Amino acid sequence: MATELPTSGWQLRSLVKSTGELELSLASVPLGDPGPDEVVVRLEASPINPSDLGLLLGAADVATLKASGAPEHPVVTAQVPPAFMRAMAGRADQSLPVGNEGGGVVVAAGSSAAARALLGRTVGVLGGAMYAQYRTLRASDCLALGDDVTPAQGASCFVNPLTALGMIGTMRLEGHKALVHTAAASNLGQMLVKACETDGVPLVNIVRSVEQEALLRSIGARYVCDSSKPGFMEDLTAALVATGATLGFDAIGGGRLAGQILTCMEAAANQTATTYSRYGSTTHKQVYIYGGLNTGPTEFNRGFGMAWGVGGWLLTPFLQKVGPAEGQKLRERVAAEIKTTFASHYSHVISLTEALDPVVIAAYNKKTTGEKYLIAPHK
Amino acid sequence: MATELPTSGWQLRSLVKSTGELELSLASVPLGDPGPDEVVVRLEASPINPSDLGLLLGAADVATLKASGAPEHPVVTAQVPPAFMRAMAGRADQSLPVGNEGGGVVVAAGSSAAARALLGRTVGVLGGAMYAQYRTLRASDCLALGDDVTPAQGASCFVNPLTALGMIGTMRLEGHKALVHTAAASNLGQMLVKACETDGVPLVNIVRSVEQEALLRSIGARYVCDSSKPGFMEDLTAALVATGATLGFDAIGGGRLAGQILTCMEAAANQTATTYSRYGSTTHKQVYIYGGLNTGPTEFNRGFGMAWGVGGWLLTPFLQKVGPAEGQKLRERVAAEIKTTFASHYSHVISLTEALDPVVIAAYNKKTTGEKYLIAPHK
Numbered sequence: 001m002a003t004e005l006p007t008s009g010w011q012l013r014s015l016v017k018s019t020g021e022l023e024l025s026l027a028s029v030p031l032g033d034p035g036p037d038e039v040v041v042r043l044e045a046s047p048i049n050p051s052d053l054g055l056l057l058g059a060a061d062v063a064t065l066k067a068s069g070a071p072e073h074p075v076v077t078a079q080v081p082p083a084f085m086r087a088m089a090g091r092a093d094q095s096l097p098v099g100n101e102g103g104g105v106v107v108a109a110g111s112s113a114a115a116r117a118l119l120g121r122t123v124g125v126l127g128g129a130m131y132a133q134y135r136t137l138r139a140s141d142c143l144a145l146g147d148d149v150t151p152a153q154g155a156s157c158f159v160n161p162l163t164a165l166g167m168i169g170t171m172r173l174e175g176h177k178a179l180v181h182t183a184a185a186s187n188l189g190q191m192l193v194k195a196c197e198t199d200g201v202p203l204v205n206i207v208r209s210v211e212q213e214a215l216l217r218s219i220g221a222r223y224v225c226d227s228s229k230p231g232f233m234e235d236l237t238a239a240l241v242a243t244g245a246t247l248g249f250d251a252i253g254g255g256r257l258a259g260q261i262l263t264c265m266e267a268a269a270n271q272t273a274t275t276y277s278r279y280g281s282t283t284h285k286q287v288y289i290y291g292g293l294n295t296g297p298t299e300f301n302r303g304f305g306m307a308w309g310v311g312g313w314l315l316t317p318f319l320q321k322v323g324p325a326e327g328q329k330l331r332e333r334v335a336a337e338i339k340t341t342f343a344s345h346y347s348h349v350i351s352l353t354e355a356l357d358p359v360v361i362a363a364y365n366k367k368t369t370g371e372k373y374l375i376a377p378h379k
Numbered sequence: 380m381a382t383e384l385p386t387s388g389w390q391l392r393s394l395v396k397s398t399g400e401l402e403l404s405l406a407s408v409p410l411g412d413p414g415p416d417e418v419v420v421r422l423e424a425s426p427i428n429p430s431d432l433g434l435l436l437g438a439a440d441v442a443t444l445k446a447s448g449a450p451e452h453p454v455v456t457a458q459v460p461p462a463f464m465r466a467m468a469g470r471a472d473q474s475l476p477v478g479n480e481g482g483g484v485v486v487a488a489g490s491s492a493a494a495r496a497l498l499g500r501t502v503g504v505l506g507g508a509m510y511a512q513y514r515t516l517r518a519s520d521c522l523a524l525g526d527d528v529t530p531a532q533g534a535s536c537f538v539n540p541l542t543a544l545g546m547i548g549t550m551r552l553e554g555h556k557a558l559v560h561t562a563a564a565s566n567l568g569q570m571l572v573k574a575c576e577t578d579g580v581p582l583v584n585i586v587r588s589v590e591q592e593a594l595l596r597s598i599g600a601r602y603v604c605d606s607s608k609p610g611f612m613e614d615l616t617a618a619l620v621a622t623g624a625t626l627g628f629d630a631i632g633g634g635r636l637a638g639q640i641l642t643c644m645e646a647a648a649n650q651t652a653t654t655y656s657r658y659g660s661t662t663h664k665q666v667y668i669y670g671g672l673n674t675g676p677t678e679f680n681r682g683f684g685m686a687w688g689v690g691g692w693l694l695t696p697f698l699q700k701v702g703p704a705e706g707q708k709l710r711e712r713v714a715a716e717i718k719t720t721f722a723s724h725y726s727h728v729i730s731l732t733e734a735l736d737p738v739v740i741a742a743y744n745k746k747t748t749g750e751k752y753l754i755a756p757h758k
């Protein structure tokens with residue numbers, strides 16, 4: 001079935017040794033024939049999302065990165081601070097593949113009709129081990145894209161697009177009517193601006209610079225609050241009054257921002273209150289932390305009454321909650337709008353070898369808004 | 380209908396002026412005849428709960444308390460720090476009565492059968508304005524107590540007992556199987572130990588001293604962890620493994636304890652995990668903050684995966700969620716067990732006048748575990 005396929009391909013591996021050392025390397029992985037319901041995808045592009053970095057770098061201190069190995073077979077090591085090794089216990093001494101999603105072309109297919117229908121198609125794929133040249137997976141795990149879509153354009157079909165749609169879906173499930181988003185100039189943030197525009201959902205965007213504000217306004221964002229400005233809390237409160245947003249999604253995690261959002265939501269709720277309630281507004285105010293751009297502690301003053309929540313949020317439990325039929329509808333929407341609403345922008349395209357360069361690692365680990373890395377495994 | 384009733388009674392009032400001054404005083408309030416469905420309760424005892432102090436002291440700085448007025452008509456003032464005045468805007472310049480609950484005797488009743496049935500009965504009452512000599516309220520708002528129960532024994536029928544039962548009820552509603560409680564040697568904490576014992580609910584008690592640990596063990600608590608000990612995190616994790624508790628109720632609020640509980644819950648969940656999950660355990664871990672014994676900021680490191688939540692918790696929304704029939708069942712249980720499971724202990728009994736003494740205010744505002752104040756309005 002497979003024609004002209006190599007017998008193996010390179011795959012990036014992350015290993016945290018129980019001695020406290022992280023080791024990244026490239027492994028040569030044999031490539032077998034696909035099973036009846038499977039396809040082999042030649043991966044052309046895979047993004048480095050913040051959600052990949054935890055598995056890739058395993059809490060290692062990037063200041064200690066050291067390259068070794070041959071130029072064609074690089075190995076890079078770093079130290080994991082002892083305090084983080086407890087959290088690494090579950091993965092210690094296992095060589096793990098990395099990369100949540102990617103885009104490629106189906107180059108071999110099993111005997112089933114569903115698998116054969118994908119042969120030659122450009123697909124977006126999800127499922128781990130995508131920092132690799134080839135990936136064998138079930139036909140049902142592929143999202144077939146239009147003929148005018150390149151593998152690079154289809155590399156980020158899942159994590160960011162479905163997260164944006166998951167935020168809107170969570171808002172509806174939990175009875176809110178508008179959203180707040182932080183680090184809002186990110187690729188994900190830009191998708192959310194466009195998806196909310198299409199769906200008529202008011203969105204308050206929180207950014208950290210005038211450049212980010214200008215970027216979001218240029219794509220049509222209406223409410224943009226710059227947390228680096230002195231009038232930030234007043235601006236945010238006014239936007240919350242205007243939109244009625246009582247649900248926020250925070251990519252920052254550390255620091256005081258999540259609490260500031262709740263404080264401003266409470267101030268907004270009290271602007272319309274007519275009587276004093278000693279426990280604050282009865283409006284439930286929620287912030288979900290879905291990222292950790294600031295890895296420091298989360299801190300808040302609880303000056304927002306008693307009807308509030310802060311919690312973790314992940315895409316997978318959301319998709320489990322809404323069920324497979326709704327999940328499929330969301331994926332089909334992404335495929336249809338992958339060049340518009342859900343278009344991603346990459347500032348750097350790197351090879352698997354470059355992905356193991358200490359200087360490059362330090363750069364993509366910064367997670368700078370506006371800087372996004374795409375791995376091209378055959379580069 | 381009313382026989383030998385005075386025409387007025389004293390009522391404690393709290394006023395936050397928009398100038399930033401708190402003023403506490405006693406007001407003489409006229410006492411009218413009850414409506415058909417109403418009764419007049421001669422209040423004999425009303426507890427000072429932490430939940431009363433916010434309304435009573437309105438964020439004032441107790442270090443600035445100053446007494447004035449005549450000895451029989453004391454007035455006490457204090458300054459509210461400007462930073463807190465925004466939160467006081469809703470109550471500014473309104474003279475508010477205080478006191479959530481109390482115990483007393485029905486001394487007058489309206490014409491309805493329900494009201495008349497209460498005449499002469501000792502009742503527990505909820506509804507505010509209980510730091511007063513008399514209170515007129517609906518018969519349906521009274522919890523009739525046994526003939527062997529004194530008004531002082533019935534003074535705390537609602538806030539603490541229903542909160543303890545609300546914690547157990549929330550645990551069941553949200554699918555957890557055991558509980559964690561902080562400041563667990565409090566009156567409420569002791570009730571929770573007894574109620575959980577009766578209901579077969581495993582309970583992990585967190586205390587801050589060896590004395591508190593000894594107190595809880597003396598009433599039968601099985602899992603007690605002392606946060607002042609160096610091995611606290613290990614002790615807590617072991618208790619969480621033993622009980623499977625994934626829901627905590629935290630009276631402290633400020634500081635790192637809520638986050639430590641989540642961290643230990645995650646460690647407990649991972650002790651039974653067989654494979655590594657980069658996002659941490661999929662077990663949802665929840666801590667509800669229901670008090671603010673530490674008024675400082677809440678701080679946590681998010682070292683507990685993504686399946687977690689921290690939020691505010693209040694009794695009233697819980698009661699609304701379970702509905703009036705279930706609420707009535709809970710109240711009847713409290714009445715039946717008011718001298719056993721739900722017995723309260725008071726270290727000080729003070730008059731309304733003493734409640735306005737700056738030295739006494741500073742003492743009850745400390746909310747020291749083991750120190751609890753009861754106001755006797757006719758003392």
